[in-house]
Every structure is written in structure tokens, then in C-alpha cells.
Amino acid sequence: MLDHLFFPKSIAVIGASNRPLTIGYRITQNLKDIGYKGPIYPVHPKDSEINGLKAYPSITTVPADVDLAHIVVKNTMVPQVMEDCGKKGVKVVIINTAGFKEIGCAGIELEKQIVEIGKKYNIRIFGPNCQGVMNTEKNNPVYANFTFTRIKPGYISILAQSGGVGEVLNQRLSQLDVGIRMYASNGNAADISIPEILQYFGQDPNTKVIILHIESLAEPQEFIRIAKEITSHKPILGMKTGRTAMGAKAVASHTGALMKADTAIEAIFNKCGIISFKDQEEICQSAIAFASQPIPQGPRVGIITNTGGPAIIATDECIEAGLTIAELSEETKYNLKTNLFPEASINNPVDVLATAGPKEFALAIETLLSDPNIDSLLINFVTPFFVDCLGVANQMKRIAQVSSKPIVVNTMTDKKQWAETVAIIKDSDLPSYDLAETAAKALVALTKYGEYRRRVSEKQEIRISEFKDVNKEATKDTIRQRVEREFLSLGEAMGVLYNYKIPTAKFVIVDNPDDILISCDYVGYPCVIKVLSPEIIHKTEQSAVILNITNKEQLSQEVGNIKKRFGQLDAKYLVQEYLTEGTEVIIGANYIENLGHLIMFGLGGIFVEVLKDVAFAVNPLTYSETIQMLQSIKGYKVLEGVRGQKGINLDKLLDIIMRLSKLLTDCHEIKELDLNPVMLYPEANKCKVVDVRIRI
């Protein structure tokens, strides 16, 4: 329970100061400015008064209970202060002081030490090296933070790993005159973690939407568990910046090389239904819509406008993001035709004309909202000087208060001259934007979140736990028995796939060229021979791969050649079924510390090598996540069939990927895995893995 942190009954500031340009002063001032109602206890070794408040020489001399203590003393003094806090029975500390794990070894030690002290006394730690928290609860506001932006009550809570980014987001909302509910930036997160705060915001009834900024995730699985639970009823808008240790890791596999800095976190966001943003402005503007509007039931947008150009911009923006411009019902059109000006355009976007007043706007808005073909509404409203704009705004307000469908407004005006009109729209809780793009983007975010909610609520899930026909034990044995090799041999790796009923091209590995002849009777024609030897680096250039052997005669001849060329090497020979003319795909996986596997899918060949057209998802996969992964690559159409070719068997591909997900779930020992290529065909029984690499 973080109530002591966000709703402390009393606050001490250890390291408070009378010098205004210090953090120790600033925090006391911030608490006073926001009207914090509990007692504030500055702690200072000498001064008996700080910033007009009675001060105490140490936390232990404070005459009453202390819920929350800020610690702003020098880093090396923090352990002693923590001990004092423990003795005093302080519930939670915010350690603003820097100089902990972010500075290297000495700091890491110091941070360990304070965590231990915290455990000993049951003190929760927020920070160190952090800003703090804020809340705007009417009767109990708190500004336990040394930043400076003025805040007011609202429904958006901000959780930011980077204090700098958190403060900018807060500033932006403040400048847009939008309130926030709670704010937290926990720096090094030695104890109280991002997932824990997220959970707290998730349970807070006055937080309607959470803005989350992330640079890296220490506890991804815990994060996923909590975030998924929250997004099932409350939106999280996420923004990831910069490079992570995850992405920077040196990697040996194809899959690893295709991972970008933010691949893992993007995949995590995607799995949790966190709407992902790359832009601070967009995340703030979208949050404003989430704070007041219901979630659309589908992608069909209605647009009402009283000016042409901006409606085109809104339309472009919606369509490009995958929304649809709703086809209006006949009833709606009739209604508009009958009641709007004769020159009005009654098709979506509905142009009520610049001369439209309160009556026309109200009619159009109510008619569109009641059309079953419409899921959401965007209003483009320029304020002509010859129109009763106040009346229009009042109509919007009246209707917005009873609408069960989301509405966003693009109010195009000179805010100084039309201040009253702007105020009414604002007061109506309608998200009002200056630009058509911004309004449309907010609607896109609302719609995306609605899609996620519908997707996870679909019950036709196949779960990997349903695969009972796999042989986990044999696989574990294979992994255990491998001796000091990072990579499984091809035979072992193929065996692992066999254990999980992932189909592989028929193959035999023999030690002697003469055995190739017999092997082919098993493998069949056409077949391929690969000479396997550490001395052969470039198989193709050294003619150590012979493709497409179609008959016994050709085979005998090739075996003769092989003997001549490679007979003296300590080589093995792979004889494998030769698969052609299918669709080549690559399926891979990379193990990320603490997270588990990221699974990758992409079309093979040039698609992956030139276009990097791949998708990642966090293991374990559900059926719908797997489908989403396939559909998210640009070349998806190739799987469905192009240029007169039949599409591949999608069910079989799904089965292969989900069995792989099961394998990876069972065997965390697998660090990297590439199935490359997997050859796919319209016929399920022809789809097979051709080559596999598994690193343990």
C-alpha cells in the first residue's frame, strides 16, 4: 500500500534549509504552495525555524508520527538518517539525494546498504536519485517533489522513469490548462518499483488514464502481469525513449541482429495493450481525450465540419491510421438533408457550412451520434464572427454530457477574442484541440485502445498449455547432455523440434560419403547434400552444398566428387529433402534476462535482409497475439498469396509458432534460436523447417 507515500498524514524534510535555492527549502515551499494540510517537519541540525516552520534537530526529535520523510542530505549521510527514520517509525522515505547506483561501485554499495536498512525497519524507499510524488486530491493535496510546475486537479496520472521527461509532460499538461491526478518519478527505484506504482495508479478510482514513461524495465514479467490487469479496465499510454541494455547486447543470431533498441519494450507494450507513443505532445493530447471520453466500440468515425480544408486533414489522418470514415445510414442522411441548409454536404464528413448555428450543429451532432454506423465523432469547429458561437458551444456541452460515444473537437479560433466560447467547450469536458491532426490522433488512440480491449476479450483462444503431445523431458536431456558447446548440433536441434512436433525436412547425417547413397533412399528425391566440417567456412563458395539432386545417377556422380574434394577432411554429411518453390519465412527467438523470450517472425530472403520486415512478440504467445504478429509485417500479403500463387497454410504456420512458444516456455535454457528458413506451402503436410540453430 502506497497510501503513506501519496497521501501522507505528515511529512518530514530531512535536510531542509533556509536558503531558497536549495531542494531542502523548495520542498517545504512546494508543500505550502499546494496547501498540504498535514504537519510539515523540517529537520535541520541548527536552525530552529525553516521557511516559517518549526524545525527539529533530528527526525527522532519530531514530537509526532511521521508518515513520509524526504531525505535531501549528502549521499554518505543517508544510511545514518535512514537508521534514525527507522527508530522514529517513518513509513516511507523519498530519497532525493543522488550519488547511488548511477555513479558506479561505491554508489551501488551505498544503495544496497539503504535497502537493507529499509527492510530492517520496514521503511519503504522511493528513489534514491529521484524527484518525488504529487497528488491533487482536493482535501489532501501533496507536492512532495522539488520541481516547480504548478498543478491542478485532474484525472491523468503520470509515472515517469526520467524525471526530466516526467516534468516536461507535466509542464505541457499544465500549459494546456489540464489537471493531473498523481505524479511519480522514482529515479533509481531501489525499492518501490514502476510496477508497484502502476498498480497503485491502476486501483485509484480518480485516475482515469495513466501516462507512463519508460527507459528500461527491471521487472518485465511483473510489469506485464500488472499492466495487463490495468489495461483490461483502464488505459495506459506508454512512451519509451532511448536505448536499453536489452537491445544493446551483442548477439549471434539473425533474430538478435534484427532487434532494435526499443524492440523488447515495444513488444511488451503491445502484449499489455499499452498504447505506444513516440511523441510527448501526442501522448499528452491523447491523455486528455482518455480522461473524459468513453472508448469507441469500433473504428467508424463521423466528422462534422463548418470549413472544408481542416475536414480533409482530419479525414487523411484517420484513414492513414486505419480508421474508417463511416458510411451514414439513410435515416441520418434524410435527417440532415431535411434540417440542414440546402447547400450543406450530408455525406461524411458532414459540412454544415460556415453559416451553421446552434440549431444546425445540434441537429448534426445528435443525428450522427444516434447513427448505429458511427463509433466516434470528430467536430471541426471554426468560429465565424457572424455565427452564435456561444450557442454552438452550449449545444456541444449539452450533448456531450449525455453521449455514450466519444467526441473530440477541433476548435479553430483566436482564443483571446473567443475566450468565452472556448471556456464553455472546455467546461463541457470535451477534449478540444487547436488542430485537426491533433483531434484525429487522439481519436485514433482511443480507437486503438478499444480494439485491444475487444481483442483480449475474445474467447476463442488456443493456449500453448493445450499442447500435450510434446516431449519436454527428452528436450531437457538433450540440452543437459550437450558438453561445453554453446550451440546444439544440427541433429540435436532437429531432435528438439521433433520433440515438439515442429515439422522438419527429412534428413540423415552420415560420417562416410558412401553412406550418402543409402540415406537418399530414406530422404527421397530431390535432395540436397551439405558437407559439414569446421574447416569449411563458406559452404557455397567451396562447393560443399549440392542442391537439387534429382536421381540416383546424379547422386552417384556427386558422391564421387565429394570424395575427391572432401575425402581427406574429418567431415560429416547432411542429406536432406530438398524443398523448393515454397514461401520462405524465418522464425526466431532471443532470451532477454528477466523477461523471457522475444519471438520474431518475418518473411525470408530479401524481406528480412534488405527491408528488416520482421515482427516481435513476448513469449508465451496466445493465438490472437500470434495472428497479430503475422499481420503486422508489411509483406503479410505474401502469406495470403500474390501473383497468382496460392497462399500458404496459415493454420500450420500458427501451429508451428505456438509449438515453438511452448518449447521456449518449457526451456529457458535456450538463449537464441533461428528457424531459417521455414518453407511453407498451401498444403499443411509440406510445411517444414529446413535449418535450425539453437544456442544454449
Added chain:
Amino acid sequence: MLDHLFFPKSIAVIGASNRPLTIGYRITQNLKDIGYKGPIYPVHPKDSEINGLKAYPSITTVPADVDLAHIVVKNTMVPQVMEDCGKKGVKVVIINTAGFKEIGCAGIELEKQIVEIGKKYNIRIFGPNCQGVMNTEKNNPVYANFTFTRIKPGYISILAQSGGVGEVLNQRLSQLDVGIRMYASNGNAADISIPEILQYFGQDPNTKVIILHIESLAEPQEFIRIAKEITSHKPILGMKTGRTAMGAKAVASHTGALMKADTAIEAIFNKCGIISFKDQEEICQSAIAFASQPIPQGPRVGIITNTGGPAIIATDECIEAGLTIAELSEETKYNLKTNLFPEASINNPVDVLATAGPKEFALAIETLLSDPNIDSLLINFVTPFFVDCLGVANQMKRIAQVSSKPIVVNTMTDKKQWAETVAIIKDSDLPSYDLAETAAKALVALTKYGEYRRRVSEKQEIRISEFKDVNKEATKDTIRQRVEREFLSLGEAMGVLYNYKIPTAKFVIVDNPDDILISCDYVGYPCVIKVLSPEIIHKTEQSAVILNITNKEQLSQEVGNIKKRFGQLDAKYLVQEYLTEGTEVIIGANYIENLGHLIMFGLGGIFVEVLKDVAFAVNPLTYSETIQMLQSIKGYKVLEGVRGQKGINLDKLLDIIMRLSKLLTDCHEIKELDLNPVMLYPEANKCKVVDVRIRI
């Protein structure tokens, strides 16, 4: 000369009114509000005073010369009013009245009529169905427009086809407290055109940057000529919205089908060096940077920050847009190391730390600006309460005034509390943004424009006029002689290519299956046979294409089969050299009315069919435009060689495309053309066009 429009010595308002909610009143009020210094003559049939100004019963009764007359009377009355204006000697009219060509036939007639009257009396017409113009010249400001946003002097001029979009852009700049220089939205553009206004803005010394909004272009070639001239010395920032008639045209070719709504205008912008935007916010914010900053000499950005997170955002944004984070010189690093706080990060981005004051900021800024490795500077400045922020701002101002390299600032603050600091930065002419992304995007736009300027100034151009070895006359003959067919026959089309020395696969067309045998002696092996007959629709399914015939025996056999299967048809037979294992590309062209040809380039097969990975450029092409077109496709690397394959002969590809450009320049009769596929190889002499379609 549009001086009479933008700097009129006197203005009449024909259709002025005493009712405040009318356009006729509003214009008089706007002129008064902005402090227009010339005489204003309201014209009203009855009232002798309008809005406190002496009014006249008709324009002819005005007692002095009239430079500019607004016309806001009913559309059908406009011709008569124009006649009066003619008699009075009015120089230019702004016809705000709607109801002309935008309403269909009657309006088109009316518009023609007023254009004729204009010609007769030498009156220039702005509009009809338009807003008007504005300028903020100190001693001669004009607000000849019925909109309502307050403006102040600045260096950005706005030219918008859509009045709605123009007004929103103007509002946004006004809200950002940024001035404008001139404004024009000319509606139907019956006489004074977009290119003409553009040229005027281009020549105006106080316009430092032009914002241009376009929905469609009536005179693309004129536009290109003028825009190119302007962008050689002054930036144009362009935004295209909505669908154009150009893009919506029904088309028969591959090339046509791949054109999107805004393909033509994007290609035109690209050719002219107009920086293209899809977002009103971004175009306004970038214009602010162009209005005060020099153009970067290259893509290497230096970043100075006093907070971590936002610097990461700026870095991400710059790198994603193709800029580079400059490698600092050793001298710079030494300087920073010696003079900044010890914990400061002296690599780019340079983190001067939150505690950095005026001295540290000044040192960092001046050091980076003088580093020859740096082309531009981005400053991330959060205003810590414990720092002399005014001092920092003053240092920025001092340095900005003498810097020859562009600087953008991301000022992160609470603008109410830090108003003075913000004011100093603003006063310094430094573009100051609220968010790191916005600052970075503005820098990206500056850099892109710089790249364009460098690109066009390179003199190593090959010009298509240099191709003296083409046979234009023979081609014209071929086109003329074709009888009532839209498409040239394959033989004719191949002949056209031959005339322009565009290499084609060897081929022969014969009427009799027996002649195939002889033809192959000329074509050589391997070869391909195609049966050509209107009765054969699906060549492949009907086995009317026989690929890869490798010897005479096989040929005889196939000819026998052909006789059996197609002997009874009135068919012709194409025997062609069979090209395999090259890189397939498609080159196409589409003729656009008034513009000329758009040339398309893309990789063949799945690249074009699934990924639509193609690029367009406006004919005629220069050498650098052609290279840019090739490089702009996502699959460009394929041309350079991937997966161990050698790249194709780029010089030969360039030669083919530029010869095609010459052909299209000579023959506007060609409406659509597809070279599909063109097979390319490392060897120039192997590169050949396999199939061609030309529609006249």
C-alpha cells in the same frame, strides 16, 4: 506586380454594411483595427456612413483613385460592379463573394464573364470565393480579409489554397506569439494565381520563409519554374492535403495504379526543393526556425542539455530523420573537460548538468559552435530554480546574435513563473520550443533544405538534352501511323525504345509457327515463345508462353505443340531472348495534364506488388534527381547487391531512365508507359527491357 494588392494606397469595400455580423462590415473593421493608413471607401447604395466611415453609393462616385476594391455583393451582381470598377480605374479587386466555378455550370459562366471584364479594363482579380490578403508592413499594414485572427509583424508569409487551413496556420502562429509578413488565400484563383503570388513572396525581402498550402495545382509547370527559382535562395515549406483530380484518374497501367492521391504534388515539391510537411503544427514550428536561423552546412548536430531524458528524445528524433550526432573534436572535448563541472558529460549530447549556470552554458555553446565537426546546435534547457536562468538566457542571446550556425532551443519551464527568462530567449530570435521533438524536427527541416541547396548546386549534371543519338522523327512517325489503337503494338513499342537506344531483349515476331525455328537462330538460346492473339487472355494458364527453351530439339517439339494447340487461331508468335537471374525492375510513366510525365521506378515482383515500394519524379529528370529517385526506394540495397550477389550496373540503369526521360520529353503523346520488367545485371551490355506497353 501585385503591389496594388498587398500594398494598396486606397481601398474600397463594395457591399460594405453597417450590420456588424457581415463580411462587408468586418473588412472595414479589420482595416481599422490593423491601422491601415490609406483611405477606406465603403460603398453602399443607401447608407452615407458605414462603421464610422463616409460611404458612397457606387464605386464610380468615390472622389479619389482606388487601388484595391473588395467585392462582397451577391454573385450575380459582380459583373456589373466589375464594370463600374473598370470605369473607375480600380487596379485590383478581391472578390470575396462565393457562387462561382465551385457551384457548377452557372458559376463557371459567371467566372468567365468576370475574367473577361477584368481583361477588358486591365483589372487584376483575386478570388473569387476567397478570403483576401494581409500584410504587416510597419508603416503600411493591410488586413484586406474577413477573418478574425490578430496578427503582428514577422518574417513568415502564408499562401494557402484552402482559406480554412490558411486561417488555422495563421491562428497557430498567432497563438505561438509569432509574427507573419504577408498572407494570401485566393480561393478560385480565376486570375491571380498561386505561382504569381509565390513569386511575389519570393521577391519580398522581408519574407524569409514561405508556408504554402496546396490542394491541387492548376499550372504545375509554371509553379515548378517559379518555386525552383525561389528555393534557390529562400525556403518554401509545403503542405498538401486531400485528394487531387490528378490522382483519382482512371488508369490502365501499373504505373498509374501505383500513384496515390498526392503522388504528383509530392513529386513536384521534391523537384522544387519544397520541404514537405504532413502536419500543421510541424510546418508552423519549422517556419519559426527558418525565419531566424541560417541554413546548416551539413547534417552533424551538436546537442547541449542540462537534463538527461529530453536529450535522449532529441537524439532519437535527429537520428531517425537521418541527421548525425556529431563526433566532437579533441579540442572541443578538452575545452569542455577543463571548464565544465567534473561530472559533466563531454561527449555529444553534452550534459552540462542541472547545476550549470551562465558560465557553463556559454562555454559549452561557444565551444560547440566553433567545432568544425558541427553544423547545427540544439540546446535542451530546463530552468532549475537553483540556477541563474536569466543569466543563461542572456548568454544564449548574446551568442545567438553572432552565430553563423543555426541554433534551436528546447526551453522546458513553467512559462508563467519563468516569464522573464522565456522573454529573453524569445527576444534573441532563437527559435524556442516546448518539447525536444519539436526542436529536433525544426532542425531536421532546416537540414533537409540545406541538403537540397547543396544538391542542386552540384554542377556534375548530365542533361537529357545531351542525348544526340536518338531518333525522334521515327518515333513520331510510329505514333502517327498507329491507326485508332490506344496501345502501340509490342513491335512498335520496342521500336520506339530502339529509337532512343534503350536496350531491349532480342526478339522476332512471326505470323507462322514454322518461322519460329528460323527466328531462334537470330534470337539465340535460351529463348521464350509467346503466342499473341486477342483470343488468348491468360497466357500462362493457356500455355501460350513457353519459357527457357535451351536447344533446337526442344524448340522443334514445342513448335509442334504450338501448331496443335493454336494452329487454328489468327495468332502471331513472339520469339524472344530469355533473360534469367537478373534483378527485375519496373520503370513507368504517366502523363498528367498540364504537368507532363511522372516517371516511376521500383523493384519488380513482390516489391512492387506487395510493398508498393516505388518512387516518382517529375519529367524531365536531371542526373541527381534520377539518383535520388533510385535511392528513395526501400529496396535500394538490392540494386547494390545483397546475399552475396553482385549489384547491378547502376550507370546503365541511370542511362536507361534518362533516355526514357528524353523520349517522354520529346513525345507528350505518350499517355502511359510501362517497362516491365527491365532485367538488370552487373554487366551493362546484358541489361535489357523485356516487355513494354505504351498507350498513346
